[in-house]
Amino acid sequence: MGSSITLTPGLLQTAKIVGAMSPRPFLAGTLVIELGEVYSAPFAGKLLADLGADVIKIESLPKGDPARSMPPFARSPSPGAGPRDTSLMFAWLNANKRSVALNLRTITGRKLLKGLLAKADIFLHNKQPKDLEALGLTYEELHAQFPRLVVASVTPYGQTGPYRNRKAYPSTALHMTGASWYTPQHVDALDEPPLSLPGRPAAVMGGLAVAMGALTAIVSRKVTGQGSHVDVSETESVMPTQSTPVNRFSFDGMVEPRNERIYGIGPFDFFRVKDGWTSIFLVQDAHWNRLVKLMGDPDWSKDPIFKDRRTRAQYKEDVTALMQPWLLEQTNEDFYVKAQAADLPIGPARTIDKTLTDPQFVSRRIFRKARHPATGDMAYLRPPYLTPSLPWQTPAPSPRLGQHTSAVLMSTLGLSRRQLTTLAAQGVIA
Known part of the structure; x- marks a missing residue:
């Protein structure tokens, strides 16, 4: 048998209220x-x-x-x-x-x-x-x-x-x-x-x-x-959606360049994997350290220029070139599972057919x-x-x-x- 529930007066009152709730749509009559x-x-x-x-x-x-x-x-x-x-x-x-x-x-x-x-x-x-x-x-x-x-x-x-x-x-x-x-x-x-x-x-x-x-x-x-x-x-x-460039111009008088390096963040881009593209937009050094560990702590990651997010942004092309061989060995789904297990905010860049059959969206019934x-x-x-x-x-x-x-x-x-x-x-x- 399952666990029992004690019906306190407060819970009974709540049950009466919920039971009396009408399924009438919110804007019915409008x-x-x-x-x-x-x-x-x-x-x-x-x-x-x-x-x-x-x-x-x-x-x-x-x-x-x-x-x-x-x-x-x-x-x-x-x-x-x-x-x-x-x-x-x-x-x-x-x-x-x-x-x-x-x-x-x-x-x-x-x-x-x-x-x-x-x-x-x-x-x-x-x-x-x-x-x-x-x-x-x-x-x-x-x-x-x-x-x-x-x-x-x-x-x-x-x-x-x-x-x-x-x-x-x-x-x-x-x-x-x-x-x-x-x-x-x-x-x-x-x-x-x-x-x-x-x-x-x-x-x-x-x-x-x-x-x-x-x-x-x-x-x-x-x-x-x-x-x-x-x-x-x-x-x-x-x-x-333009709060960052608006704030930068309002306070600094600066028109923000079309260059993600201005944020001093890296990596902050899309990367190729074996079967498509994945998004790796990391804004914290702690996330970078977890990604490095996931990639097996490669020797190149020990270079001081990769220890700080600002220098990683400065040497973006080098970071991309060094990460890419390992990423190309990963499928999108495998990398996504590994990244989530490492508590990394990383996910695949999907086409609409993959989105519509994704178990997350299916479970929430976004389509009927x-x-x-x-x-x-x-x-x-x-x-x-x-x-x-x-x-x-x-x-x-x-x-x-x-x-x-x-x-x-x-x-x-x-x-x-x-x-x-x-x-x-x-x-x-x-």
Whole structure:
């Protein structure tokens, strides 16, 4: 038999509380109107939808969100799937949402949007100020009409400042921060052009920031009774990653060179192993000493120039050349196991196929397979957090363009089928 547990009054009370906890999603009953395209705002909307919010995605006619036409696409789409329904990026970003298709170039289309905003808790968008002015959707106008509405915006440069209306892709916003200038950080590449980071880090960080800001504003509204404006700049969202060069310039007036030797740390790089690459970024002498021991205390390691991290950084090429023969005898997995046994913060630089089958990620179920009516079976990446009391549910598939227009306008605004037919004939809805 297993060990017994004494049910103290305190433990019993805790059990009653836990037992009474409802599985109701955290944001259940929260209505979000999302006027967002491609990534930053849709990603924020996805995060809110994952928490249980009812996210209504407003798509502009005639084509809707441009992300519908962006790769990657399903290789074997389901029979009858439309050409704008098979983007895997769109499917992931817009799971758990409803789609309402409006012609916002018409007065009636804009009035319908305003009607939905009157019922909403959060208006999430990635529109620039000039676009909002043209649509009559500036924060000042909305706050005057709907004082409890939280307006959450995420744009490349924010809603104020001289760049507020300048166009930029997320990659442009990233490069404006200086992040790409320091990539790569190799002595033999100091004259090479900057390298763009993979993915969409500025859009992802901006989406995370605006989702967090919207949640904060909702909590604040419970106290003040008033909505507020959450103004997120993608560039500012990336800036925390540049804390070292920012601090160096702020205090020393020095623009940090593209050279990891400036840190006085070594080794601090990627190294080849038998079957790929591994990352060895060691910032403490104690870590270096453990690595040397793992390599068998080679004679060259006894040279005084390798005893201090600053001289190791100075003689980086020599350190690399001396370490490389031993590393090339190791497989990535064997070296990783040995390094971890030696309490070294070292790990493989993996390709995505290895990452997705890694037992760590499999055990935490970062992906969940579900069937999408257009793309077929696909893997959904769960939110980047685990909350046992509010387990993540398999997401509802992303909507077709305008899939929920009639249902939303009837249930939320009280329109009749005859009115919907007229609006569709006028090209206002679809």
